[in-house]
Amino acid sequence: MGSEPSVITSLRELAALLGERRGLFIRWSRDLDGDRANGGSRDSLTGAELPGLSANPLDVEDWWGERPIRLWAARRLHDYSHLRRERGPGVKAWVLSGEEVGRGPDNEPLIECREVVAIVDEAVMKEAGELVDRQGCDEWGPLDRGQARR
Numbered sequence: 001m002g003s004e005p006s007v008i009t010s011l012r013e014l015a016a017l018l019g020e021r022r023g024l025f026i027r028w029s030r031d032l033d034g035d036r037a038n039g040g041s042r043d044s045l046t047g048a049e050l051p052g053l054s055a056n057p058l059d060v061e062d063w064w065g066e067r068p069i070r071l072w073a074a075r076r077l078h079d080y081s082h083l084r085r086e087r088g089p090g091v092k093a094w095v096l097s098g099e100e101v102g103r104g105p106d107n108e109p110l111i112e113c114r115e116v117v118a119i120v121d122e123a124v125m126k127e128a129g130e131l132v133d134r135q136g137c138d139e140w141g142p143l144d145r146g147q148a149r150r
Contacts, residue, residue: 005116008095011127014077014120015069018058023097025055025111026076026120028083030090036113043105052101052110056080071135074128081125093120 008014018024029035041054056079060072077093084091095118098111 005094006118007121008118008124009121011070011073011124011131014073014095014124017095017118018060018069018073021097021117022059024058024117025096025098025109026058026080027053027055027094027096027111027113028080028087028091029094030087030092032092032094032116041104041110045105048105050102050104050110052112053096053098054104054106054108055096055098055111057109058095071131074131077120077125077128078132081129084125093125094118095120 008017027035035041035053040052041050042048043050056076058073058076060069064072084093094116096111096113097115097117098113100109101112102110104110
């Protein structure tokens with residue numbers, strides 16, 4: 001990967017980054033170097049090789065309006081926070097820039113990674129969860145397919 005990516009240590013820091021740059025994605029991975037060497041993700045249901053890395057967009061959408069970017073960032077982190085648990089120890093949230101090369105089976109962007117921008121510190125994940133919880137919506141949580149099997 002070359003130089004070490006920076007570490008984002010607060011939601012405020014992530015929000016500032018999102019206010020400055022577009023074309024950023026979050027990728028949950030234990031081994032980003034290995035992911036990049038393989039060139040793409042794999043569909044866990046069928047085993048099909050995908051033409052890029054599964055990632056989730058971080059760009060703030062126009063419809064978000066004047067709501068705080070910090071809350072947007074928290075929600076984007078919280079949406080797939082269950083992947084840290086499901087994929088085991090050492091899984092991190094990586095902020096990447098890249099080009100979308102397709103869509104995966106969950107309609108997620110598949111990207112060709114151009115730059116590893118940062119790693120999101122575990123403390124930010126905790127902060128994101130707390131901010132989402134403070135919104136008071138009991139019907140909303142991580143997009144965890146595993147919950148449907150329980």
